[in-house]
Amino acid sequence: MEKKQFQAESKRLLEMMINSIYTQKEIFLRELISNASDAIDKLYYKALTDEELSFNQEDYYIKVSADKEKRLLTITDTGIGMSAEELEQNLGTIAKSGSLAFKKENEIKDGHDIIGQFGVGFYSAFMVADAVTVKTKQLGSEQGFKWESNGADGYTIEPCEKETVGTEIILKIKENTEDDNFDEYLETYRLQAIIKKYSDFIRYPIKMDVTVQKPKADKEEELEEVTEEQTINSMVPIWKKNKSELTDEDYENFYHEKRYGFDKPVKHIHISVDGTLRYNAILFIPERTPFDFYTKEYEKGLELYSNGVLIMEKCADLLPDYFSFVKGMVDSEDLSLNISREMLQHDRQLKMIAKNITSKIKSQLKGLLKNEREKYETFYESFGRQLKYSVYSDFGQHKEELQDLLLFYSGKEKKLISLDEYIEKMPEEQKYIYYATGASHHRIEKLPQTELVAEKGFDILYFTDDVDEFAIKALASYKDKQFKSVSSGDLGLEDAEEQAKTEAEQEEHKALFEHMKQTLGDKVKDVRLSKRLRSHPVCLTAEGELSIEMEKVLQAMPDNPNVKAEKVLEINGDHDIFPTLKEAYEQDKEKLELYTNLLYNQALLIEGLPIEDPVEFTNNMCKVMA
Numbered sequence: 001m002e003k004k005q006f007q008a009e010s011k012r013l014l015e016m017m018i019n020s021i022y023t024q025k026e027i028f029l030r031e032l033i034s035n036a037s038d039a040i041d042k043l044y045y046k047a048l049t050d051e052e053l054s055f056n057q058e059d060y061y062i063k064v065s066a067d068k069e070k071r072l073l074t075i076t077d078t079g080i081g082m083s084a085e086e087l088e089q090n091l092g093t094i095a096k097s098g099s100l101a102f103k104k105e106n107e108i109k110d111g112h113d114i115i116g117q118f119g120v121g122f123y124s125a126f127m128v129a130d131a132v133t134v135k136t137k138q139l140g141s142e143q144g145f146k147w148e149s150n151g152a153d154g155y156t157i158e159p160c161e162k163e164t165v166g167t168e169i170i171l172k173i174k175e176n177t178e179d180d181n182f183d184e185y186l187e188t189y190r191l192q193a194i195i196k197k198y199s200d201f202i203r204y205p206i207k208m209d210v211t212v213q214k215p216k217a218d219k220e221e222e223l224e225e226v227t228e229e230q231t232i233n234s235m236v237p238i239w240k241k242n243k244s245e246l247t248d249e250d251y252e253n254f255y256h257e258k259r260y261g262f263d264k265p266v267k268h269i270h271i272s273v274d275g276t277l278r279y280n281a282i283l284f285i286p287e288r289t290p291f292d293f294y295t296k297e298y299e300k301g302l303e304l305y306s307n308g309v310l311i312m313e314k315c316a317d318l319l320p321d322y323f324s325f326v327k328g329m330v331d332s333e334d335l336s337l338n339i340s341r342e343m344l345q346h347d348r349q350l351k352m353i354a355k356n357i358t359s360k361i362k363s364q365l366k367g368l369l370k371n372e373r374e375k376y377e378t379f380y381e382s383f384g385r386q387l388k389y390s391v392y393s394d395f396g397q398h399k400e401e402l403q404d405l406l407l408f409y410s411g412k413e414k415k416l417i418s419l420d421e422y423i424e425k426m427p428e429e430q431k432y433i434y435y436a437t438g439a440s441h442h443r444i445e446k447l448p449q450t451e452l453v454a455e456k457g458f459d460i461l462y463f464t465d466d467v468d469e470f471a472i473k474a475l476a477s478y479k480d481k482q483f484k485s486v487s488s489g490d491l492g493l494e495d496a497e498e499q500a501k502t503e504a505e506q507e508e509h510k511a512l513f514e515h516m517k518q519t520l521g522d523k524v525k526d527v528r529l530s531k532r533l534r535s536h537p538v539c540l541t542a543e544g545e546l547s548i549e550m551e552k553v554l555q556a557m558p559d560n561p562n563v564k565a566e567k568v569l570e571i572n573g574d575h576d577i578f579p580t581l582k583e584a585y586e587q588d589k590e591k592l593e594l595y596t597n598l599l600y601n602q603a604l605l606i607e608g609l610p611i612e613d614p615v616e617f618t619n620n621m622c623k624v625m626a
């Protein structure tokens with residue numbers, strides 16, 4: 001059977017391609033500059049094998065010039081140029097990449113990697129231009145050629161005058177439409193910005209004529225407008241430089257130049273990996289939280305470059321959510337780009353880079369915690385909340401990675417300590433890691449519930465952030481030591497004998513406590529003799545999973561107004577108030593009820609909870625006084 005060739009309607013194909021591949025029109029300049037850079041690189045490779053050719057890096061450049069009146073934008077390069085045949089093949093056939101063929105034929109050396117591979121980038125010029133003219137003269141040829149097209153009706157090729165070897169791409173920029181402002185592609189400042197954004201690390205100078213204000217030669221106090229040729233790109237990417245040549249200041253300048261933040265980063269991480277996985281990365285741990293960090297608007301991600309050309313401004317897949325504060329960039333030659341170079345095929349390579357980066361960040365943070373404590377605490381002040389939040393989010397999936405990065409305020413040492421530091425200082429008889437929650441360190445210090453644990457000489461971690469207790473509940477234990485709230489039912493401090501004694505006392509006053517419980521109804525789950533109170537008469541504790549602090553946090557959220565902790569009112573049996581209660585129970589039940597309500601409201605106040613009926617409470621106080 002006769003095999004037929006697919007027919008392609010090239011005009012339609014070109015239209016489709018131009019209008020659907022790229023999401024941003026400004027990308028045409030990146031594509032044309034990348035082609036120019038490839039063309040110079042090809043000369044460089046030729047010189048490697050051709051003894052008659054020498055390659056002097058300084059002689060090669062790319063120039064971008066705009067003529068507003070004629071609406072012409074020209075990209076000139078001093079590269080290898082094209083013959084008439086190559087023009088026909090490369091620019092006359094969509095998806096034919098001369099660069100890819102070149103790459104296959106030549107062994108790529110010294111990081112001079114050729115960028116082009118799909119054979120479509122050139123046509124992106126038609127997104128902003130009605131007509132494109134290419135004037136080119138190939139190395140070793142006497143004759144120049146001109147390729148012209150208005151996109152729709154094919155192209156023409158004819159000989160032309162061209163003095164120098166290289167290529168000139170001339171775009172006739174479209175007129176503005178209602179939706180698009182094409183004038184901007186003729187504005188120097190806009191072109192500079194696009195070059196900086198995408199092509200900053202092209203290794204040849206990208207030059208432009210820029211008009212600047214300068215003091216006059218004869219009259220320094222007066223300014224005049226002068227047009228001078230400037231190199232717009234930085235050329236050598238800092239990440240390709242030798243680490244030993246770079247100073248902290250160089251990294252800081254890069255951080256500010258790239259507008260990662262206005263602060264001074266607490267740490268930079270420079271990674272160069274060469275092997276099966278090849279990539280360079282420069283990452284920063286910022287000092288201050290960006291203003292929108294804890295909002296939905298904040299977008300995490302690293303800049304992603306392929307061969308020094310920007311592919312994505314914020315590649316979210318490179319960072320786990322829990323390290324979303326990290327800023328920086330990754331450059332890799334091995335990425336599977338999609339045709340528009342705006343996205344990646346979800347590939348293994350990227351996942352491996354992300355994994356690698358995550359473990360590097362983790363180890364750097366641990367190093368900071370161990371060796372540069374002050375810096376770590378500065379970092380922690382800004383992003384500790386994010387780490388704690390990440391311990392319990394995603395069903396505690398990442399708690400293992402993050403738990404040793406946590407810091408909490410130590411009641412005993414009056415400073416932030418890590419969980420390891422807490423455990424190291426635990427006396428042998430201490431079974432649990434104790435914590436107390438409250439609005440401030442000062443208020444926690446005064447909590448009646450802390451009395452017994454503190455008396456034993458055990459340290460208590462003070463939780464003042466609303467995520468603290470949630471994070472700890474997700475952890476449950478650290479290095480086999482369980483966390484225990486000083487307000488929890490059993491503090492694990494009594495031996496069997498002491499326990500039996502409290503139980504006997506509780507039994508002895510059972511009727512009194514039952515009456516008090518009845519008075520309070522479902523406001524409390526129980527009224528009990530306290531084992532933890534020393535000088536205070538009363539406190540509230542919680543039974544079950546939900547603590548009183550958690551109740552406060554959850555109640556403040558819109559969907560949980562009715563969550564309640566199971567509260568227990570504890571009475572200090574050694575306090576002077578206790579005989580009074582016993583007497584009231586025997587002789588005056590009404591008085592007992594009055595006292596019970598007063599004690600309950602006092603306990604609420606200590607916990608920072610609102611009193612349900614403040615007027616009744618103050619009236620009751622007056623009743624006692626009168």
Ligand SMILES: Nc1ncnc2c1ncn2[C@@H]1O[C@H](COP(=O)(O)OP(=O)(O)OP(=O)(O)O)[C@@H](O)[C@H]1O
Nearest residue numbers: 035039090097098099116117118119120121122167
């Ligand atoms: N300035 C130039 N100098 C020399 N050759 C060029 C120039 N611009 C384009 N070419 C040739 O035209 C071919 C097609 O260019 P085009 O930009 O469409 O694709 P590409 O660069 O190969 O691939 P990609 O779509 O990945 O950018 C190139 O492979 C190259 O051979």
